[in-house]
Amino acid sequence: MLRHIISMKDFSSDEIDIILKKAKDFEQIARGKKSSLLSGKVLATLFYEPSTRTRLSFETAMKRLGGEVIDLGPVEKSSAAKGETLADTIRVIEKYADAIVLRHPREGAARMAAEFSNVPIINAGDGAGHHPTQTLLDLYTIMRESSLSNLRIAIVGDLKYGRTVHSLAYALSLYHASMILISPKQLQMPDVIKKDLKKQGASISETANIEDIMGDIDVLYVTRIQKERFPDTAEYQKVAGIYRVTEELLKKARENLIIMHPLPRVDEIDPAVDRTKYARYFEQSFYGVPVRMTLLAMAMEDHETK
Amino acid sequence: MKQNESEKNTSDGSLKKGMRVRPIKHGTVIDHITAGQALNVLKILGISGTTTAVVSVAMNVPSGVLGSKDIVKIEDRELKEEEVDRVSLIAPNATINIIRDFGVIAKHRVELPERLEGVMKCDNPNCISNTSEPVISKFTVNKKPVELRCIYCDHVISQGIAEHLI
Numbered sequence: 001m002l003r004h005i006i007s008m009k010d011f012s013s014d015e016i017d018i019i020l021k022k023a024k025d026f027e028q029i030a031r032g033k034k035s036s037l038l039s040g041k042v043l044a045t046l047f048y049e050p051s052t053r054t055r056l057s058f059e060t061a062m063k064r065l066g067g068e069v070i071d072l073g074p075v076e077k078s079s080a081a082k083g084e085t086l087a088d089t090i091r092v093i094e095k096y097a098d099a100i101v102l103r104h105p106r107e108g109a110a111r112m113a114a115e116f117s118n119v120p121i122i123n124a125g126d127g128a129g130h131h132p133t134q135t136l137l138d139l140y141t142i143m144r145e146s147s148l149s150n151l152r153i154a155i156v157g158d159l160k161y162g163r164t165v166h167s168l169a170y171a172l173s174l175y176h177a178s179m180i181l182i183s184p185k186q187l188q189m190p191d192v193i194k195k196d197l198k199k200q201g202a203s204i205s206e207t208a209n210i211e212d213i214m215g216d217i218d219v220l221y222v223t224r225i226q227k228e229r230f231p232d233t234a235e236y237q238k239v240a241g242i243y244r245v246t247e248e249l250l251k252k253a254r255e256n257l258i259i260m261h262p263l264p265r266v267d268e269i270d271p272a273v274d275r276t277k278y279a280r281y282f283e284q285s286f287y288g289v290p291v292r293m294t295l296l297a298m299a300m301e302d303h304e305t306k
Numbered sequence: 307m308k309q310n311e312s313e314k315n316t317s318d319g320s321l322k323k324g325m326r327v328r329p330i331k332h333g334t335v336i337d338h339i340t341a342g343q344a345l346n347v348l349k350i351l352g353i354s355g356t357t358t359a360v361v362s363v364a365m366n367v368p369s370g371v372l373g374s375k376d377i378v379k380i381e382d383r384e385l386k387e388e389e390v391d392r393v394s395l396i397a398p399n400a401t402i403n404i405i406r407d408f409g410v411i412a413k414h415r416v417e418l419p420e421r422l423e424g425v426m427k428c429d430n431p432n433c434i435s436n437t438s439e440p441v442i443s444k445f446t447v448n449k450k451p452v453e454l455r456c457i458y459c460d461h462v463i464s465q466g467i468a469e470h471l472i
Contacts, residue, residue, distance in 0.1 A: 108458025
């Protein structure tokens with residue numbers, strides 16, 4: 001069956017567990033062990049917004065599994081610059097590739113692309129919408145470096161525009177995690193999302209003060225305040241740099257705390273923290289490879305049997 | 307069924323005596339519209355000052371069931387199902403009577419559909435459905451309370467629904 005990966009809401013918790021389990025099997029290949037699992041397959045990457053980690057980790061995942069990657073290249077040099085619709089681009093590229101990874105600035109772009117594609121669409125971020133592969137690698141990192149059961153996690157930063165956070169909070173609610181949301185007032189999680197999460201049975205509390213909760217949490221998930229999502233630069237300036245994780249702050253941390261960040265960071269985590277035992281953001285970034293390998297294998301294997 | 311003298315194109319007899327609006331020969335009568343929504347119903351149906359249909363509107367008519375209600379009569383036009391769906395968004399208790407030769411030949415209560423396509427505009431300006439892409443807007447519908455969720459961007463419309471009509 002043709003299976004698109006658009007939103008975390010498309011996955012049951014059983015399916016997520018299967019993906020996380022499979023990803024573990026791919027770790028060795030992600031570290032360099034030879035594989036030809038996707039030999040002869042072609043992955044197309046269409047990034048209408050800048051990306052480093054997501055694009056390169058998909059490429060790495062595909063190549064380490066023996067497959068090939070074709071890339072749209074810079075948008076300003078592509079047919080989109082000539083006014084081609086995304087729908088048309090998808091209808092062309094789906095004839096060239098066995099799966100398409102799409103990042104687009106518009107919310108809902110991946111869902112729409114799926115309507116026009118006969119090969120799996122993997123959403124690599126649609127505006128302020130979903131970013132399910134990031135969420136899956138976040139869950140995988142927590143599973144590998146901490147634990148998904150009885151989890152107490154604080155999510156810090158831009159909870160309004162940050163797409164990773166919305167998907168992550170939704171997924172964590174499936175694991176009955178206790179979530180503490182920390183953000184300035186202007187960047188609080190939108191009510192509609194909180195309402196959805198509560199309907200899902202999520203345990204959520206909110207605070208503006210990061211210090212108060214440092215001793216109570218297993219995971220500190222830090223996000224960048226994204227300048228590009230602010231309609232007004234003055235609004236951005238008001239909140240930029242409001243939270244900063246430092247060695248000083250970590251004095252209050254529990255022994256087994258881990259710190260995660262989807263990267264890129266700006267100044268929300270002091271580089272001195274990188275040397276502490278708490279830092280896991282570079283491991284997290286690596287885990288994107290085995291998780292995306294799993295998804296590529298699932299998408300293309302599933303597609304073969306359609 | 308011949309429309310009898312006491313019905314006069316309405317179902318609860320509220321216009322029986324005195325006849326605020328005269329019966330129509332052919333067309334559609336929308337009864338039990340939430341009071342104050344008649345003009346929005348016309349908007350939904352695409353009836354404006356530039357259309358030629360003969361339209362009668364009664365607003366804030368006393369009604370046993372609703373307290374007060376609006377009624378719209380449109381001559382020589384029989385509403386199609388998708389148009390009926392649209393009416394239900396702003397007037398959930400409305401009833402539609404199709405009239406031929408002064409008789410009510412079909413009568414039904416409007417019902418919110420599970421899904422709405424091409425009726426509303428998503429109010430997220432950054433939604434892919436608000437671009438030149440070849441897609442129509444699509445929403446899943448929650449009935450109580452009425453909430454429309456864009457299937458593309460997940461944005462929810464729960465207030466000012468009439469303002470989002472295409």
